[in-house]
Each structure stands twice: as structure tokens, then as C-alpha cells.
Amino acid sequence: MRQILLHDTLTGGLRPLQPRQPGRVGIYVCGPTVYGRIHVGNARPYVVFSLLKRFLVHEGFEVTLVMNITDINDKIYAAARDTPLSSIELAAAMTEEYVQDTDALELGRPDHEPLASEMIEPIIELIEQLVKSSHAYPADGDVYFSVSSYPPYGQLSHRRVEELDQGEGVQGAKRKRDPADFALWKAYKPGEDSSWESPWGRGRPGWHIECSAMAEQLLGLVFEVHGGGSDLIFPHHENEAAQTEAARGTPLARLWVHNGMVNLDREKMAKSGGNIFLLHEAISTYGRDALILYLCGGHYRQPLEFDPEHLAAAQVGVRRIRDAARGLTVGSSPRWSAPLRERFFEALADDFHTPAALAAVFDWVREANRDRASGAPAAVGDADLREMLSVLALENLLGEDEREPPSDVLELLEERERLRRARDYQEADAVRERITALGWEVRDSPTGPELLPLGR
RNA sequence: GGCGACGUGGCGGAGUGGCUACGCAGCGGCCUGCAAAGCCGUCUACACCGGUUCGAUUCCGGUCGUCGCCUCCA
Numbered sequence: 031m032r033q034i035l036l037h038d039t040l041t042g043g044l045r046p047l048q049p050r051q052p053g054r055v056g057i058y059v060c061g062p063t064v065y066g067r068i069h070v071g072n073a074r075p076y077v078v079f080s081l082l083k084r085f086l087v088h089e090g091f092e093v094t095l096v097m098n099i100t101d102i103n104d105k106i107y108a109a110a111r112d113t114p115l116s117s118i119e120l121a122a123a124m125t126e127e128y129v130q131d132t133d134a135l136e137l138g139r140p141d142h143e144p145l146a147s148e149m150i151e152p153i154i155e156l157i158e159q160l161v162k163s164s165h166a167y168p169a170d171g172d173v174y175f176s177v178s179s180y181p182p183y184g185q186l187s188h189r190r191v192e193e194l195d196q197g198e199g200v201q202g203a204k205r206k207r208d209p210a211d212f213a214l215w216k217a218y219k220p221g222e223d224s225s226w227e228s229p230w231g232r233g234r235p236g237w238h239i240e241c242s243a244m245a246e247q248l249l250g251l252v253f254e255v256h257g258g259g260s261d262l263i264f265p266h267h268e269n270e271a272a273q274t275e276a277a278r279g280t281p282l283a284r285l286w287v288h289n290g291m292v293n294l295d296r297e298k299m300a301k302s303g304g305n306i307f308l309l310h311e312a313i314s315t316y317g318r319d320a321l322i323l324y325l326c327g328g329h330y331r332q333p334l335e336f337d338p339e340h341l342a343a344a345q346v347g348v349r350r351i352r353d354a355a356r357g358l359t360v361g362s363s364p365r366w367s368a369p370l371r372e373r374f375f376e377a378l379a380d381d382f383h384t385p386a387a388l389a390a391v392f393d394w395v396r397e398a399n400r401d402r403a404s405g406a407p408a409a410v411g412d413a414d415l416r417e418m419l420s421v422l423a424l425e426n427l428l429g430e431d432e433r434e435p436p437s438d439v440l441e442l443l444e445e446r447e448r449l450r451r452a453r454d455y456q457e458a459d460a461v462r463e464r465i466t467a468l469g470w471e472v473r474d475s476p477t478g479p480e481l482l483p484l485g486r
Numbered sequence: 487g488g489c490g491a492c493g494u495g496g497c498g499g500a501g502u503g504g505c506u507a508c509g510c511a512g513c514g515g516c517c518u519g520c521a522a523a524g525c526c527g528u529c530u531a532c533a534c535c536g537g538u539u540c541g542a543u544u545c546c547g548g549u550c551g552u553c554g555c556c557u558c559c560a
Contacts, residue, residue, distance in 0.1 A: 042490085060560070068560085075560050105558070184489095187555075193488045194556055237558085259560030260491085266559085290491085291554065300559060327498065327509080331491080333553060340498060343510045350509080353523065377500090385499050389508035396508090396525085403517090403525045455519055462521080473522055482523090 031090045032379050036255065037331060039263055039286040040186050044381055047086075047285065049254050055086055055093045056249035058283065060241060060258035060266065061143070063100040064124035065109040068131055069306040070321075070336055071259075071292035071299035077322065078289045078330045078382075079257050080137040081422060085378050088421050096248050097140040098241060099125055101147050102234050107222055116223045118147070131309045136318060137423050142248050146240040150226045153235045153243040156277055157214045157228075165276040169205040171217025171231045175269065177210040180276045186286060187264035212269055214239045238269035245282060246274065256283035260290055260331075261298070290333045299336060307336055319424060320344040326384040326422055347392075348427065351419070354395040355428045357402050361411035364401065370394045371414040378421070391418055435481045439470050443479060446472070 034047040049055050059079045062072050076097065083093045101121035110117040125145075133139075146153075157173055160166035165179045177183045177191055184190050191210050213236035218225040225232040235243075245253065251274070258267065267286060274282035291298040294305040312321055324344035328334040363371075370390045377386035398410045412428055419425045435443070442465050449458035462472050471482045 039490090062560070063558085072560050078560095103558090187489075189489050189556070257560095260554065261559055262555095263490085264555055265557090289560070291560075293553080296553080298554070298559085302559065324498095329499085332499095333492085335498085337497090339510085343498070347509060350523095357524095383500080385508085386501085389500065392508055399524055400526095450519080453519075459520070471522070474518070474520095475523090480523095 032375070034086070034089065034379050035381050036285050036287050037381050039267075039288050042188070045285060047254060049091070050250075050252060050284075053091055055091045055255065056253035057083060057093065057095045057255040057257060058241070058245040058249055058253060059095070059097045059140075059256075060262055061097040061099050062128060063103045063105060064121050064128055065103065065106045066124065066301060067127050068309050069292075069299055069301070070309055070312050071306070073132065073135065073309045073312075074292050074325060074330075074334070075257060075259055075289050076132055077135060077137065077325050080135075080140070081326070081384075082255075082257075082382055084137075084421050084423060085382065088375075088417075089379075094142070094249060095140040096142040096144065096245065098144050098146070098244050099128065100237065100240065101125065101145045102224065102240075103237065110223070111221075118224055121147075131313075134310060134313050134318060135322070135423075136426075144244045144248065146235060146244075147224070149240060149244050149247065150235065152247050153239050154215075154226075154228050156239060156243050156246075156273065157235075159277040160214065160273065163277065165273075166214055167207065168215075168230045171233060172205055172213055173215035173230055174206055174211040175214050175273060175276075176207065177212075177272070178208055180272050182275070183210075183272050184268065186271050187268045189264065212236065212238065212265065214273070238266055239273060241266070242270045242273045242277075242282060245270075246278070251278055251280045251282065253283050255285050255287055257287045257289070260288040263288055289330045290328075292334050292336050294336045296335070298333075312341075316341040316345060317348070319348045319427060322423060323347050323388075326388055329385055330382055348424075351391070351395055351424070352427045354398050355412065355415070356430075357410070358398065358412035358415070358428070359409040361413060363411045363414035364397075364408070366397050367394060367414040370397070371418060374418045375421075384422070387418070387422075391415070394418070433483045435470055435483075436468075439465055439468050439481065442468075443472065443481060447479065 035044040036047055038045045047055065057079060059075055062068050079095060083095045086093045106117045106121050110120040113120060115123065157166060160175065161168065161173065166173055166175050194210060215228060215230055216233050216236055218232040225234055245256070256267065271282050293299060294307060297303060297305060299306050320341055324341050327344060370393050374387045374390040377383040377390065394415055401410050416425055416428055419427055442461050446458045446461040449461060465472055469484050471484050473480045473482060
């Protein structure tokens, strides 16, 4: 089992993954708030942490991946008002869309996808503990976390409370003792169509507390990896960390791992910014394989520009791997493969450097093509490439494209062969163009022509 | 303003105190009836200014610029 290094936001450097129990890793990732279909930016943590899990499993760890779904939230209430649906119904519908959209990534599901609405009991218990220990105080049916009661506050996001821009009053600001305090529980307000009983009256949980409660519930305390988008570091993760540590006396998580943003037009892709590209549209436009390859083309912590040219390049890369794979045989790989395989996994062990790992894959592809081009006696075995690609959830590139050419295309191909034998190349090329127009590519080889589907 | 991250060739993106990343695109060649795919070769690099050093893209300091967060946000 090799040493895995990951960047930890709390310490600001690379730290080794050191599980509580040898070989077992718990990962909690902040998932979406379901009030609309998710975009490519929302999908990045889903992809990054799903692939990280794959890698850790490959390395022999037993991994539990938790990705929550926030289904209680002001935005959901607001969105539901524009529909005939209740906020609960809207959240349920959007959760279904979310599951469908992410299923299309073909990365499997997280092991747990808890809903805030199903975790009310543990949430209330956690808040009670905070109130009991004077880290929180009720006020008119709300409950607030007292930031000043917890001196380490700010350590995760590396800022001091005094440095925060203390904006004007949000709702309830007058109930807060300190502007930096944040809500753990929000009293029911007219117009909201969901609420739960609590020791402080009817209401609903604040945003940050649900993650503290759910993570502890499913993974225990001081679990190995807490993940999410870098835009969540403050205040969301700062607050999560503060709540749990104040209530339990131990840290919530061991490592805090954050992915960079997906940009569109040089700015963060965001629903509120209006510059979004929906996940399901990206998949139908560029293909799932190209999208995964594109996301792996940048280091997870760096921003990634969503640009048609980058996606097109990823499509070409997909095709390059797929073409190379067609010439492979099932079986163990040649001796030149081992160092490349090692480079691949070392790159991933070093803070999950997928771009460096991909370079090893492409080196492998060239090496295999070179063998084939030089007419090496033995066919190249695919085992190592399969192993590498499967960690990136791209092993399907090794499979044959099942699409069979339709009969009219096959007839045209025969027609072209007749013309070529008759040396009527002009007509033969014209037929080839007709085949291309039907979506198929002709490649002549020493053993005869091959037909390949164009595009994906 | 504060905090954090980052600035590598046409684009994306690795890496290193002196030696080819890799992919896409371009150019030349091989192969092909011609292509495509593939292989070989090849041009545009390390934001700027200082410093350390025999030598820095790589270390140190500063400048400029970009992005994120400081409000809901993956």
C-alpha cells in the first residue's frame, strides 16, 4: 500500500492519508442543494471524489464515500414558490434529476447520499449539545453559534474574525450577539412549507449544521477526508469544523480537501452568475468519456476553464486511446509498460495529479502504437492500460464500439472496393465522402478497409 | 482592504538548479492510389525586475496581472 499525499486546507500543505483504522477511509463531500439541475461546476467534486475513491480502492483501501444532498434551504423555498410544487416535492424532483444526471457520468453512486430532511434528530441533538456547552444560544426561536466561544474559529480558512467584512444585517442579525455568529436553527417563518419540532419551537436546521451531523452520523468523528468545492471553505466548512469541534471536543475531519472551480468565460460557473453549462447538456454534447478526460486534464485544485476547444481536444484524446486500444490483445503488458504504470500511480498518490497520470497513459499509448508500427512480433497486452484507465473510470475505452455499420454503409463500402480494384479512384473517393456523410470513417489497412463511427 | 491560490511555448498542462514531459494544433518526412490512423523529426516557453549561484524557468525578495473567498454558492 503506497503512501497517499493529499493537500490539506487546514495546514496548507501536503499531508499523508492516515486512516483511523488501517486500510479504511471515510470521505465526506458536500453535495448539491437541489433546486435546479446541476451544471459542470457542480459535477467536478462528484467526479474528483468518485475517482479518488476508485484510486484508494485500487490501492487496497476500503472506502466509504458520503455525498449529501441539501433539500432544506432558502433557495428551495424560493424556487418552489414559482412552481405548483411544495418545496419538499420540488427538492424530491430535483434530487431525481441530480441522480439521473450524475448516473450518466457512470461513476457509480456514493455509498451514502443523506438528505438533510432525514437527519433532523441528529441535527437537533448536536445543537442541544452546543447550547448546553454555551457554544450556542437560542434567540426568538432561532439558535446561533457563538463564534467568540470558540477561539480557533477561522483556522481552516486562515482568516481572523476581525478581518471579515461584517456585512449589513441579514435576517435575524439583530438577534445575533455578534455579527459573525451563524444560525444553527431557524425559526419557522410564514410562507415556508416545511418545518420540524425542536426544543426551540418549530423551525428547520441551518445549512452548516446538517453536514456536521450527517458526517458524524455516517463516518464518525475525525474521519479521514472532508471534501468539497473551494468556495465552501468559508463559511461553510469553517462553520462545520467549529460546530463539531466545539460540541465534541475533537476535530470533524483529518484532511480538508478542496477542488478548484470550473470557470466559464474566465469566471466561476455559478447559477447565481448565470454563466452555467448544465451537466446533462455537456454529456450529450461532448460525451461522457471526453468530459471525464477533460476534468482529469487539470489538477483538481486548479481552476478549469470550460471551453469548447478544451472539450474538443478531450474528444480527440478519447479517440486516440480508443484507437490504440483496438490494436491490443487481452493479457499482460510488455516490459516497457511497468515504469509507465508506476508513474501513473505515483502521480495519483502525489496529491491526485491526474494530468501527470494522463501523461503516463498517453506515453503508454504511443509505446503500444510504436510496437505495432514497427511490426513487433507479439501483440501488446492491455492489462496495465486497463488498470490505469479503470481508476479513471475510462476502461470502457478498451471495449469495442458496439455500433455496427448500417447496411447502406456496408454496401457503399463494397462499391468503393470495386471501384478501387478497377482503379477508378476518383469515383472511389466520392463514395468515401458519401460514407463520411453518413457518419462513418473509412480506414484502409493492409488487411482491408475498416469502418469506424465518427464522433463519439 | 484582508486571506488564499496561481502566472510555463498557439491552446491545455507536467516537471527540474545545468539534460525530451505529455496531449491538441502547425510544419517536414515515412506509410497510403489519395486519405485517415499511426510512427519519426521539428518551430514559438518558463509574467517582469532585482538577488543568491559557476549556472535559475526551477531558490530568495519585490513589481505587475489573473482567479477564488470575505454574502447564497461545488
